[in-house]
Amino acid sequence: MTPLLRRLRQDLFATPADGLVTVLLLALIGAGGFAVLHWALGQAQWAVIRANSTLFAVGRYPLDQQWRLWLLTALLAAATGLSWGMLRSHPRPDRGGSLWPRNDWMAVGMVALLSLALPSLLGLALPLQLRWWAIAALLLLLRWLAGRFGPLLPAPLKRCLPLGLPLLYLLGMVLIGGGLALEPVSPSQWGGLMLTLLESSFAILLCFPLGVLLALGRRSDLPLLRWGSVVYIEFFRGAPLITLLFLGQNMLGFLLPGGVAPERVWRAAWVLTLFAAAYLAEAVRSGLAAVPRGQLEAARSLGLSTPQAFTTVVLPQALRVALPSMVGQFISLLQDTTLLSLIGLMELLGTARTVMANPAFLGRNAEVYFTLAVLFWCCCAALGLGSRALERRLNPSTLA
Amino acid sequence: MARSPSVGPSPAPGLVTPVPWWRHRRVVPWVVQGAVALTVLVVVAFLLGNLIRNLTAAGLLLTWNWLGQPAGFDISETLLPFNAELPYWRGLAAGLVNTLRVVITGLVGSTLVGTLLGMASFSGNALLRGLTRTYVEVVRNIPLLLQLVFWYFVVFLSLPNGTAALQLPGVVLAKSGLYLAGFGDGLHWIGPQLQNGVWQAPLRLSVEFGALLTGLIAYTAAFIAEVVRGGIAAVPKGQWEAASSLGLSWWQTLSKVVLPQALRVIVPGLNTQFISLAKNSSLAVAVGYTDLYSVAETTLNQTGRAVEVVLLLLGTYLALDLFISLMMNGLNRLVQIRER
Structure with a gap:
């Protein structure tokens, strides 16, 4: 018997009962897989996705202003390629010193495949397909350039590069919403994947500092800070998100001076932020608990002030420990944005509802939900993969 | 604070800046x-x-007497009797009972399914392990709301009616509802029966309830499976080896030796999952099941009493969470290993 066969037998047919389970499961997987494939390739009518791909991507964003979103996508691709290349341009011992580790080649393949296959699968017009190819080419080109010539850049410039990311975010806001000589586009016209990503990235970025402050407050020796943080965290963790969104939509108008209540999209974004901060605080708190007390005492005895000790010694260690659970919270935040459809916003699920209400696509629920599920699954799985890669990178035992 | 630039001889007395008050x-x-x-x-x-x-400007200062006014809306599915003439508070109570109904059945169902899944991830069968892993990874990375509308609009609403309905032993799944066998008059067992093209059974559940319950159980079970897996993994490997060297089978080892020790790790994790199930039940509104949140939303639309309704909602869910936590803390004390 070859080792492979022996291994198979040990894993799948160790006892008669095991063998039976294996056969039953194989039959189940076969039947299920066949049913899904039969549906996806035979019965499903994917025209509902092809005909509405723009709606799913950006909602009812005005057609003559959509060049701004293309520009933003290109900028994001450029930033991704640049940061990816810069990260790899300093070969690290744990990666065998390679500028092009094997995973990167797989990622390049994915980008190429997606940019070639997806637009044609969606039946986009050729000029739009060409735009996606150009964007993918830009990403890969900058990845190569930054990896090749990144180390030659002067050090001060390299230190300033990360500052470009928050600037890019603000620029993205301007491009989407208008202002600075651009025609304003009202938030009620934002929608689709763009709104989902906008709401979740806004909440993720802002809940982070708030959550860290709350976690520090909850572990503080000052009773007032501690109790204030506890009340905040337990309030937001005790209520279902939908009731908080409901509160935001119906009560915020009463809590602010007449007429200044923000647009519904922003109200929802703020509720998401405040909600996520409470959960993030608990994740950070568990990280803080994992840092030995001696670290703070040692830092203080070296003459660092308490804020200095926290920002330079305690928090970096705590956040590294808390990273997996923090990313877990970000993933559930991304999923929670679907609740915005219940308060009438046109994010992905809300867009899906309007598409399915269209008489031309009546009864196409399965195709639409299946597509959304795949999309969300990919986004969440990508976040999870990114988190694991970051974890490895930050692991002190592999630091050079 | 005065920080000396380098470690060395202490500076002359006059050079230390005093700490300001x-x-x-x-x-x-x-x-x-x-x-x-x-x-x-x-x-x-x-x-x-x-x-x-x-609120003063809108003439809506906090009052509670609107709770006694007739509601004017109906609830399709209630355990407490309710109709449009009964006051608002009766409607909210009926909604709360509907919430409790789905939460309690959901807790039992997801604990059973989740525990089985968690145990299956330690099976000797690689295919079973892989399938469990895949299930957990798929379910956890798709938003619950999306799963709920999928179960409702795609699965439950496409069930056939009449003779074509899905018939299992003791259960009939049809678009008009889920029919379960039970005890009829005089305590004899009655299964679902088709009468004049309409199914009749001792126990009928709406498809809305069915979809919500299925979705909540399928979702929460994946998280509970992870909690159970973590708990079992926390039991030292020697316990498995010792039990099997005493001649215990895989099932005996797991149920008599490993799980009892894993419980003290599992119970706190279960608490979190139970509370999120209770909160997630408020997504019922997306599949048309009239739970507390859904009644509250209708009430607010009819009365305009935003502040009172939101306060009631928040207070009730907080009380529900606290109750679950109290129960689970009690359970936690029971399963802790008492050392001498």
Whole structure:
């Protein structure tokens, strides 16, 4: 018997009962897989996705202003390629010193495949397909350039590069919403994947500092800070998100001076932020608990002030420990944005509802939900993969 | 604070800047807490002031007597009797009972399914392990709301009616509802029967309830499976080896030796999952099941009593969470290993 066969037998047919389970499961997987494939390739009518791909991507964003979103996508691709290349341009011992580790080649393949296959699968017009190819080419080109010539850049410039990311975010806001000589586009016209990503990235970025402050407050020796943080965290963790969104939509108008209540999209974004901060605080708190007390005492005895000790010694260690659970919270935040459809916003699920209400696509629920599920699954799985890669990178035992 | 630039001989006495009084270690805590208290007070006073001013202007100051007025809406599916003439508070109570109904059945169902899944991830069968892993990874990375509308619109609403309905032993799944066998008059067992093209059974559940319950169980079970897996993994490997060297089978080892020890790790994790199930049940509104949140939304639309309705909602869910936590803390004390 070859080792492979022996291994198979040990894993799948160790006892008669095991063998039976294996056969039953194989039959189940076969039947299920066949049913899904039969549906996806035979019965499903994917025209509902092809005909509405723009709606799913950006909602009812005005057609003559959509060049701004293309520009933003290109900028994001450029930033991704640049940061990816810069990260790899300093070969690290744990990666065998390679500028092009094997995973990167797989990622390049994915980008190429997606940019070639997806637009044609969606039946986009050729000029739009060409735009996606150009964007993918830009990403890969900058990845190569930054990896090749990144180390030659002067050090001060390299230190300033990360500052470009928050600037890019603000620029993205301007491009989407208008202002600075651009025609304003009202938030009620934002929608689709763009709104989902906008709401979740806004909440993720802002809940982070708030959550860290709350976690520090909850572990503080000052009773007032501690109790204030506890009340905040337990309030937001005790209520279902939908009731908080409901509160935001119906009560915020009463809590602010007449007429200044923000647009519904922003109200929802703020509720998401405040909600996520409470959960993030608990994740950070568990990280803080994992840092030995001696670290703070040692830092203080070296003459660092308490804020200095926290920002330079305690928090970096705590956040590294808390990273997996923090990313877990970000993933559930991304999923929670679907609740915005219940308060009438046109994010992905809300867009899906309007598409399915269209008489031309009546009864196409399965195709639409299946597509959304795949999309969300990919986004969440990508976040999870990114988190694991970051974890490895930050692991002190592999630091050079 | 004066920081010397390098470690060396201490500077001459006159060169040490004295610590200013406002940075004294006795003073700093008071200053910080005072500043925080002041900020919080100002914000709260600002919000409350606006609230009272706006509510007075709208003629909606906090009152509760609207709860006694006739509701004017119907609830399709209730355990408590309710109709449009009964007051609002009866409607909210019926909604709460509907919430409790789905939460309690959901807790039992997801614990059973989740525990089985968690145990299956330690099976000797690689295919079973892989399938469990895949299930957990798929379910956890898709939003619950999406799963719920999928179960409702795609699965339950496409069930056939009449003779074509899905018939399992003791259960019939049809678009008009889920029919379960049970005890009829005189305590004899009655299965679902088709009468004049309409199914009849001792127990009928709506498809809305069915979809919500299935979705909640399928979702929560994946998280509970992870909790159970973590708990079992926390039991030292020697326990498995010792039990099997005593001749216990895989099932005996797991149920008699490993699980009892894993429970003390599992129960706190279950608490979190149970509370999120209770909160997630409020997504019922997406599949048309009239739970507490859905009744509250209708009530608000009819009365305009935003503040009271939101307060009631938040208070009820908080009480529900606290109740679950209390129960689970009690259970946690029971399963802790008592050492001498």
